[in-house]
Amino acid sequence: MKSRHTFFCLMFFLLHSALTHAATPWHTLAPGIEYVVLEFGDTDDPMNVHAFRIDPARHKLDVVLAKDFGLSATSVREMGQRARAVVAVNGGFFSPEFHPLGLRIAHGAVRNALKDTSWWGVFFMRGTHAQIVAKNDFHAEQHLTMAVQAGPRLVVNGQIPNLKGGEAQRTGIGITRDGKIVIASTEEYPISTEEFAQLFRKSARDGGLDCPNALNLDGGSSSQIFAQLGAFHLNVPNLGAVTDAVVVVGK
Numbered sequence: 001m002k003s004r005h006t007f008f009c010l011m012f013f014l015l016h017s018a019l020t021h022a023a024t025p026w027h028t029l030a031p032g033i034e035y036v037v038l039e040f041g042d043t044d045d046p047m048n049v050h051a052f053r054i055d056p057a058r059h060k061l062d063v064v065l066a067k068d069f070g071l072s073a074t075s076v077r078e079m080g081q082r083a084r085a086v087v088a089v090n091g092g093f094f095s096p097e098f099h100p101l102g103l104r105i106a107h108g109a110v111r112n113a114l115k116d117t118s119w120w121g122v123f124f125m126r127g128t129h130a131q132i133v134a135k136n137d138f139h140a141e142q143h144l145t146m147a148v149q150a151g152p153r154l155v156v157n158g159q160i161p162n163l164k165g166g167e168a169q170r171t172g173i174g175i176t177r178d179g180k181i182v183i184a185s186t187e188e189y190p191i192s193t194e195e196f197a198q199l200f201r202k203s204a205r206d207g208g209l210d211c212p213n214a215l216n217l218d219g220g221s222s223s224q225i226f227a228q229l230g231a232f233h234l235n236v237p238n239l240g241a242v243t244d245a246v247v248v249v250g251k
Contacts, residue, residue, distance in 0.1 A: 024204040029229045032058030033086065033248070038207065040191070040199065047189035049199065050225055050236060051209055052087050052248070054181045056128040060251050061181060062146045063091060063106040065244045072098040073241035077226040085247035087227045089183050090171055092150040093218050094243040102149030103138075104244060114138065120151030121215045123173050130175050132213045148173075148246055154197035154214040163193040169223035169238070170196045173246065174211030182209050183246065185225035187236050218242065 026034040032055035039046035054061070064083045066074045073094070080088030093101040103122055104112040114122075114135070122138045124131055124147035132153065152163060154172055167190035174182040184200070193216060202208020221240035227233070 022207050024207050024209070026053060026204075029232050030086070031055075033229065035227070035232070035234075038199070040186075040195075041189065047191065048187040049184055050187065050234060051182055051184040052227065053176070053209075054087070054183070054248055056125065056130060056179065056181060058251065059086070059248050060145070061125050061130075062247055062249060063104050063111070063148055063244055064088075064247050065100065065104065065106060065111060066098075066242070068106075073243050075226075075237060075241060076224040076245045077235050077237065079245040080226040080228070080247055083245075083247050083249065085226075085245075085249050086229045087183060087225075087248040088245045089173075089185055089225045089247075090218050090222045090242045091148045091244040091246050098241075098243050100243045103147050104149070105144050105147035106244075108143075108145050110140070114140070115149060117151065120149055121153040122147055122149045123215050124148075128179075130179065130181050132173075132175060132215050146246075148217070148244075150215060150217045152193065152216055154193065154216050155201045155211060156213060158201065158212040160194070160197045160201060163197060165192060165194075167192050168220045170219045171217040171223045171225070172196060172200060172214055173217060174200045174209060174214030176209075176211055182211050182214075183225070183248075184209060185223055185236060217246070 034053040038049045041047045100112045102115040125145045171185040200211045200214035204210040224238040225236045
């Protein structure tokens with residue numbers, strides 16, 4: 001009887017572990033693009049987090065600005081559709097007058113200057129190689145195809161730095177250990193920067209996004225995400241118009 005009891009206890013533990021530490025169920029939408037929607041927070045009324053994992057060897061990341069289309073600001077969906085992007089997400093911060101704040105490099109050209117804000121970071125692409133660095137460690141150079149400055153950095157070399165409190169809708173971008181890029185955006189419900197950082201850092205084995213480096217983009221009413229890949233369509237809008245977007249386009 002004791003051995004049977006031990007067996008059933010072991011089976012219960014293994015089943016509970018499988019349910020509470022389920023691996024992130026990525027779904028392939030196209031070669032080099034995967035998607036997952038994760039439930040986060042209250043189990044009775046969970047929040048959705050939409051995430052895409054992109055292989056930069058197959059798809060190009062870039063920045064588009066609303067002014068490219070004769071607008072001061074618009075929705076991510078509008079910019080994504082005009083840029084013929086398969087995925088688009090809001091970019092960095094901007095002023096009340098709709099002037100981008102911080103570095104923007106689009107199509108290999110500097111469109112807005114680096115801002116001297118110490119707690120911001122820079123996500124940039126050099127060819128197919130992505131990197132996130134602190135503002136003070138960024139050095140402008142040739143051959144950067146795109147860049148966006150925002151903050152704070154959510155995960156730095158596998159560690160979560162000291163982050164300020166406060167909850168809001170969030171958008172972020174991260175880099176996996178094998179160099180893929182993860183774009184994630186929450187839907188409707190607010191989340192703290194600490195919780196968002198934990199989601200990025202947590203291993204894929206435990207239902208996380210498995211990014212040892214991640215950067216917070218603009219959030220709140222700016223947080224929005226759009227995707228259109230064949231029959232797959234996603235549009236999570238928001239109240240605010242934004243000045244720029246990070247987009248994923250075909251090579």
